[in-house]
Amino acid sequence: MKPTILISNDDGISADGILALASEIKKFADIIVIAPHTQQSAVGHSITMSDPIRARKVYHGKKFFGYAVEGTPADSVKLAVHTLLKNKKIDLLISGINQGANTAINIIYSGTVSAATEGTILGLPSFAISLTSYTEKNFKPAAKFAAKLAKIILKKGLQKGVLLNVNVPAIPENKIKGALVTKQGKSSWDDTFEKRIDPANREYFWLTGSMYKIDESKEYDVKAVDEGYISVTPIHYDLTDFEFFEKMKNWKL
Amino acid sequence: MKPTILISNDDGISADGILALASEIKKFADIIVIAPHTQQSAVGHSITMSDPIRARKVYHGKKFFGYAVEGTPADSVKLAVHTLLKNKKIDLLISGINQGANTAINIIYSGTVSAATEGTILGLPSFAISLTSYTEKNFKPAAKFAAKLAKIILKKGLQKGVLLNVNVPAIPENKIKGALVTKQGKSSWDDTFEKRIDPANREYFWLTGSMYKIDESKEYDVKAVDEGYISVTPIHYDLTDFEFFEKMKNWKL
Numbered sequence: 001m002k003p004t005i006l007i008s009n010d011d012g013i014s015a016d017g018i019l020a021l022a023s024e025i026k027k028f029a030d031i032i033v034i035a036p037h038t039q040q041s042a043v044g045h046s047i048t049m050s051d052p053i054r055a056r057k058v059y060h061g062k063k064f065f066g067y068a069v070e071g072t073p074a075d076s077v078k079l080a081v082h083t084l085l086k087n088k089k090i091d092l093l094i095s096g097i098n099q100g101a102n103t104a105i106n107i108i109y110s111g112t113v114s115a116a117t118e119g120t121i122l123g124l125p126s127f128a129i130s131l132t133s134y135t136e137k138n139f140k141p142a143a144k145f146a147a148k149l150a151k152i153i154l155k156k157g158l159q160k161g162v163l164l165n166v167n168v169p170a171i172p173e174n175k176i177k178g179a180l181v182t183k184q185g186k187s188s189w190d191d192t193f194e195k196r197i198d199p200a201n202r203e204y205f206w207l208t209g210s211m212y213k214i215d216e217s218k219e220y221d222v223k224a225v226d227e228g229y230i231s232v233t234p235i236h237y238d239l240t241d242f243e244f245f246e247k248m249k250n251w252k253l
Numbered sequence: 254m255k256p257t258i259l260i261s262n263d264d265g266i267s268a269d270g271i272l273a274l275a276s277e278i279k280k281f282a283d284i285i286v287i288a289p290h291t292q293q294s295a296v297g298h299s300i301t302m303s304d305p306i307r308a309r310k311v312y313h314g315k316k317f318f319g320y321a322v323e324g325t326p327a328d329s330v331k332l333a334v335h336t337l338l339k340n341k342k343i344d345l346l347i348s349g350i351n352q353g354a355n356t357a358i359n360i361i362y363s364g365t366v367s368a369a370t371e372g373t374i375l376g377l378p379s380f381a382i383s384l385t386s387y388t389e390k391n392f393k394p395a396a397k398f399a400a401k402l403a404k405i406i407l408k409k410g411l412q413k414g415v416l417l418n419v420n421v422p423a424i425p426e427n428k429i430k431g432a433l434v435t436k437q438g439k440s441s442w443d444d445t446f447e448k449r450i451d452p453a454n455r456e457y458f459w460l461t462g463s464m465y466k467i468d469e470s471k472e473y474d475v476k477a478v479d480e481g482y483i484s485v486t487p488i489h490y491d492l493t494d495f496e497f498f499e500k501m502k503n504w505k506l
Contacts, residue, residue, distance in 0.1 A: 042299060042302050049460055079446060105374060184493045195336070203307075237361050244411075252405075253401075
């Protein structure tokens with residue numbers, strides 16, 4: 001029997017990355033696509049509590065493709081698992097393929113990762129996958145790796161509370177050196193806000209900035225992709241810092 | 254010289270919790286309040302990239318109170334540190350006092366925690382503080398604990414990359430048994446979506462549900478507050494699961 005794989009993302013149900021992923025995964029699995037109706041990048045792990053959520057069926061020609069959810073990536077996954085697919089057995093969730101890297105600090109801002117995190121919270125083996133370029137449109141190598149990894153996870157399983165965060169370098173497939181298990185990098189952003197004046201003479205700000213890279217070993221996600229490897233990072237959502245927990249025991253609170 | 258303390262939250266600059274916090278902290282510190290203009294609960298670690306951000310000065314009577322930012326908690330902190338307070342030395346960031354618990358899985362959905370996380374990313378010692386009730390309006394015990402903890406941190410410092418997440422039980426102050434250093438609990442939500450039909454006969458969904466509690470030791474945040482303790486959890490944003498990282502080394506990727 002074919003496995004059933006839930007596909008979501010944060011770039012929206014019409015994004016090139018999710019279409020490429022769906023094409024590749026449906027070769028060996030029954031797929032269900034449930035994703036935000038519009039681009040939701042950098043929403044982090046948002047959920048919608050104060051507003052209603054709607055879901056709309058999306059067709060490609062006459063063929064049912066999936067559900068577009070008026071909400072965040074985490075909303076989409078919650079609604080999928082609890083309501084739209086309530087009595088359906090889902091074997092795996094894949095979120096992506098994101099247009100742009102989700103490495104290092106970007107992980108915590110990422111809607112793509114949050115969809116996979118929500119899947120994990122709900123008990124589904126889950127991974128997020130991103131192509132490390134905002135412009136490259138060849139998602140094929142990433143889609144093929146997603147299929148390969150999906151098959152491995154379907155066989156081996158994942159640990160409760162752990163998901164995988166995959167980043168595929170945006171280089172020609174024959175230049176990719178392989179895949180490495182990595183750690184979340186320590187690289188971060190030099191944020192700046194560009195100050196502008198609107199036509200009514202009021203100031204406003206745009207967030208801009210560039211990433212500064214401090215990770216020097218390919219044991220870290222950022223450096224692994226820079227060196228031409230696919231990066232696979234096991235992550236979790238238990239945020240406790242156990243080391244500082246021990247240190248704080250002698251604090252007088 | 255007085256320390257300078259940045260205050261933010263996710264309930265918005267007019268929320269009772271931030272007013273109570275500001276009143277207490279300004280007794281010993283110079284405070285700067287920079288917070289979202291409206292309620293931003295459950296936004297997770299969202300940032301605004303595709304839209305401009307505005308900041309507006311807020312006065313209480315004729316007295317300057319702070320800046321209201323049209324954005325998320327993380328936006329507010331980024332804009333504060335990079336632009337509004339660019340050359341100002343900030344000694345500590347406090348986010349809160351949130352109306353409602355931020356324990357266990359709630360941490361990853363929390364805008365209150367995300368403001369403190371962003372502070373930590375930007376190099377400020379930071380903590381988030383919540384009152385574990387959606388209705389209790391006596392923020393005084395929580396505000397007093399925030400002041401106490403602030404003074405401890407100003408003296409001892411925090412470790413790079415580590416923030417504290419504080420939850421104060423919503424019980425009379427004389428019933429609070431003390432403060433415990435805790436771990437993030439494993440408790441989570443039984444989500445359900447209530448299906449409704451709008452006047453135009455289209456269906457929509459509201460997220461609802463209740464928390465199921467599985468943590469049985471007061472070593473965990475959820476249980477500590479349930480037993481009448483203030484819970485202080487050291488958390489971080491390196492999401493790597495080091496145990497599974499080791500296990501994955503023999504995966505053939």
